[in-house]
Amino acid sequence: MNILTEKQKATRANKIAEAAWRLFETRPFAKITMSEIAKTADVSKGTLFNYFDCKESLFMTLLLTGYQQYFDEVIKLIRAKETLTKNDFMDLLLNQTKVLIETKPTLVRLNALRGPVLEQGANMAQTVSYREKLYAKNQELGEIVATRIPSLTIKDVSQLMLVQSAIISGLMNMSSLNSFNRHPIAKINFENFQINLVEDAVSVFRNYLTGKYPETFTR
Structure with missing residues (x-):
């Protein structure tokens, strides 16, 4: 054997x-x-x-481990900074939104499938196990930021990362209205359905940050 x-x-x-x-x-x-x-x-x-008992379980694992790696990258960026002000953190979040979309398009595409596709068939026990690891990494990130910016809590930072993900996934789903199955629709002009994913995601996230934390994130 x-x-x-x-x-x-x-x-x-x-x-x-x-x-x-x-x-x-x-x-x-x-x-x-x-x-x-x-x-x-x-x-x-x-x-x-x-x-992996099914395709959904496999790709759910890819998604959750992929975001663990992303959080690790953000943690390294923060640790490399001698100082971290409130505006520094805001700029980092906005820049990382751009970086995430441009350098990790496969992860972003996969995240858009989580709720409507992957959770419908993924193994729950396996998913929970990897989600616990992702949560631990998310909390580590929150602790590092909250230690350096006392006006933010670990929960605040955790929520910001979730909102970043939600904005990107939502806009990505809507950005495909002028195509079908990743192929452009040529016969009809859907110009007003077009979305600039990077530009719009950064803009929406900036508005969220300045609206939710007007005293913390000033512009």
Whole structure:
């Protein structure tokens, strides 16, 4: 019997995750099959199901681990700053909104599927396990910011990250009204349905920040 060590299991899980991620970079979620993921990862379909009981569970895991990595990046940026004022933090949040959309488009696309698609089939226990890890990372970020900006609580920071995500996902869903299945609709001019995702997300988030925390975030 071939019994894998924990390290070998983690390596195989990462291999499966990377294969699924590569496919999702260029393909719609609905067009990707578990058989295709197994083939791309060079594992048997049976092995794949040993790690993830369905496609939704696999992609939910990709989403939650992807946002853990994103929070880690934000934490590193904050720790690298000698000082962090209220306006510094606001600027960082707005800049990171732009960075998130421009450098992590696959993660942003995946996040837009969380509620309407992924949670409909994902394994609850597995999802909760990874969500707990994401929550812990979110709280770590909140603690770091709240320590340096006493007027903000950990909950404040947590909510700001959630709002950032919600703004991006909402606008991303609406930005596709002038296309169908990621293909532009050429016969009809839907000019007024077009959304500049980066520009509009930053603008909406800025308005939220200055409206909710007028004394904290001044402009």
